[in-house]
Amino acid sequence: MKAPITEVDGVLSAPHVLEYPYRRSVGPVLSRFFSALRERKILGVRTRGGRVLVPPSEADPETGTAVTDDFPEVGPGGVVTTWSWVSRPREKQPLAHPFAWALIRLDGADTALLHAVDAGDIDSMRTGMRVRPRWRAEAAGEIGDITCFEPERAGGAR
Amino acid sequence: MSDSDDAKPVKSIKTPMRLAYQYTAGQATSRYLRGIGQGRILGQRCPSCKKVYVPPRGSCPRCAVATTEEVQLSDKGTVTTFAIVRVPSENISVPLPFASVHILLDGADIPFFSVVQGCPLDQVRIGMRVRAEWVPREELAPTATSIRWFVPIDEPDVPFEKLEAAL
Amino acid sequence: MREVAIVSFSQSRHVRRDTRNEVEILMPVVHEVVERSGVARPFDFTCSGSTDFLQGQPFAFVMALDAAGAWPPIAESHVEMDGAWALYEAWVKLQSGEADTALVYAFGKSSPGDLPEVLSRQLDPYVLAPLWPDAVSLAALQARAWLEQKGRSERELAEVVVRSRRAARANPHALLSGDLEVEKLLAEPYLAAPLRRHDAPPICDGAAAVVLAAGDVARRVCKRPAWIRGIDHRVEAHALGARDLTASPSTRIAGERAGVGRGAVDVAELHAPFSHQEWILREALGLGAGVDVNPSGGALCANPMMVAGLIRIGEAARRISDGTARRAVAHATSGPCLQQNLVCVLEGA
Numbered sequence: 309m310k311a312p313i314t315e316v317d318g319v320l321s322a323p324h325v326l327e328y329p330y331r332r333s334v335g336p337v338l339s340r341f342f343s344a345l346r347e348r349k350i351l352g353v354r355t356r357g358g359r360v361l362v363p364p365s366e367a368d369p370e371t372g373t374a375v376t377d378d379f380p381e382v383g384p385g386g387v388v389t390t391w392s393w394v395s396r397p398r399e400k401q402p403l404a405h406p407f408a409w410a411l412i413r414l415d416g417a418d419t420a421l422l423h424a425v426d427a428g429d430i431d432s433m434r435t436g437m438r439v440r441p442r443w444r445a446e447a448a449g450e451i452g453d454i455t456c457f458e459p460e461r462a463g464g465a466r
Numbered sequence: 467m468s469d470s471d472d473a474k475p476v477k478s479i480k481t482p483m484r485l486a487y488q489y490t491a492g493q494a495t496s497r498y499l500r501g502i503g504q505g506r507i508l509g510q511r512c513p514s515c516k517k518v519y520v521p522p523r524g525s526c527p528r529c530a531v532a533t534t535e536e537v538q539l540s541d542k543g544t545v546t547t548f549a550i551v552r553v554p555s556e557n558i559s560v561p562l563p564f565a566s567v568h569i570l571l572d573g574a575d576i577p578f579f580s581v582v583q584g585c586p587l588d589q590v591r592i593g594m595r596v597r598a599e600w601v602p603r604e605e606l607a608p609t610a611t612s613i614r615w616f617v618p619i620d621e622p623d624v625p626f627e628k629l630e631a632a633l
Numbered sequence: 634m635r636e637v638a639i640v641s642f643s644q645s646r647h648v649r650r651d652t653r654n655e656v657e658i659l660m661p662v663v664h665e666v667v668e669r670s671g672v673a674r675p676f677d678f679t680c681s682g683s684t685d686f687l688q689g690q691p692f693a694f695v696m697a698l699d700a701a702g703a704w705p706p707i708a709e710s711h712v713e714m715d716g717a718w719a720l721y722e723a724w725v726k727l728q729s730g731e732a733d734t735a736l737v738y739a740f741g742k743s744s745p746g747d748l749p750e751v752l753s754r755q756l757d758p759y760v761l762a763p764l765w766p767d768a769v770s771l772a773a774l775q776a777r778a779w780l781e782q783k784g785r786s787e788r789e790l791a792e793v794v795v796r797s798r799r800a801a802r803a804n805p806h807a808l809l810s811g812d813l814e815v816e817k818l819l820a821e822p823y824l825a826a827p828l829r830r831h832d833a834p835p836i837c838d839g840a841a842a843v844v845l846a847a848g849d850v851a852r853r854v855c856k857r858p859a860w861i862r863g864i865d866h867r868v869e870a871h872a873l874g875a876r877d878l879t880a881s882p883s884t885r886i887a888g889e890r891a892g893v894g895r896g897a898v899d900v901a902e903l904h905a906p907f908s909h910q911e912w913i914l915r916e917a918l919g920l921g922a923g924v925d926v927n928p929s930g931g932a933l934c935a936n937p938m939m940v941a942g943l944i945r946i947g948e949a950a951r952r953i954s955d956g957t958a959r960r961a962v963a964h965a966t967s968g969p970c971l972q973q974n975l976v977c978v979l980e981g982a
Contacts, residue, residue, distance in 0.1 A: 492654025530702025
């Protein structure tokens, strides 16, 4: 297949796509997290110091020590701790209409998860608001099983 | 998409990556490709060491100076090394197995990478004389695929001692 | 600690899109820095910073080596990072005594790709990268956290932009410069609320290079070398939700280890691609109102990826060498929301 060759400032130009299929092994900690997502549950992991990390990681970022084997369920709802607005979503992002990125501290968690919030419009976003996950119809055991979060008020955003 | 059914724990996830670029060839490569589009192979000569490089990149890798002097090269050359490729891969335009070659074009100081066709594989050899086979004139375009491959020509082999400097 | 100094610095004129290839961009910059340095080739060590993902071409950095001249074979290394970290590696090499001179260079062509998309590939591949959050949105998350938790204002963001663009008028290498007004900036629409387009860096292509020399070599070739009196770098956790985005603890620690507080600071070149980050960095480094911050205009006026941090060090060094400053601080950052930070203290004597 021939790529269309054009000229820019006297120099030849052509489109070029870099594409890799990647399959990543997740390891035991993320395996618990993704397996639970498949069941529409969100798990954190407890550090030796007692903090619950969401998403779970293999080590405590503050001490570098291995986490415990305790994976408490968190959420499903939580609080937005900060957010920004996407007025022109990109093709690969979770939603095709304007939405917010947010750090969300789920109930029972000590760290925040980053995800999209389908608030409808920028005026509906507020630090401190409560949100809950909107689950994808077909669960696959990956972060996209949560399509996005939505405001935790009657009926959601739309 | 995970690789397990509902009962088994998730062991892996697919994370495909696709990034689109609009690549610009740079000044030297653009001149080279335009030459190819006219059925010519252009190299560049270093003002300091006088070596001729093809394809040209606007610089001499030994002297770290810009190269601007253009040199038209022959499309005939000599095989300086080769490998018989049997491993399938995407984007190969010739059937397996094939001879992947380095060719020292007449007038150049470094070899040029290509493929040899029209020759039994056990006859591909260092020192063999070859010539470029181009696409038909009306299909010429500023792209490397304007040269389809190289084919053997009836000229005596070049002795190894004459090729050593370019290896 | 062995005495190591920056003896010359050079950079390209940064443009929105440079259609030359990486060697064509880099070679004049390397020639200039070598000529200005007074150090004869070959260098004992060469180190470069760049990332192949910007151009979408694996081993692009190897092709750039033409600009440095690798014949006869040279001792060379590369970091897939901003050139500031290539400088750090070169500094370590000189500390070891294995080298007395080093050529450090960096380049970045962001124009071929979609930079925010490309940068999303540096995020956690399991839970973050699959969502493809763009770099501007992530910076905006940090900006809002800083505004709300620290009780700061969008006006303070605009003030950084106005000051930076005005300073850049004296910088022929900067892409953006001019006389802007705070009120007009605040009237602009959001790019990724709460950040506006001018709060984010311009996308551009560029290159820079620095020559390092040790002790007597530096004194011999340079009238007023910029001595590296301290240099340190620290990194925070990669999970954004596990970090304090409003304070940059890694910058604070790196600054303490580099000895920022040991004396008065005349000039600080801070690598703050987003306007709110300049405030966060100032506070992390304890820089008072008397410090001249980003006289070059900073990353808001030219932000060639993988180069802008090295440029901060070079710009700070230049002001030591020309006598404008006696003591300067330079900072470089890498990763989303100031995740990894390098601080360098330079002195003229």
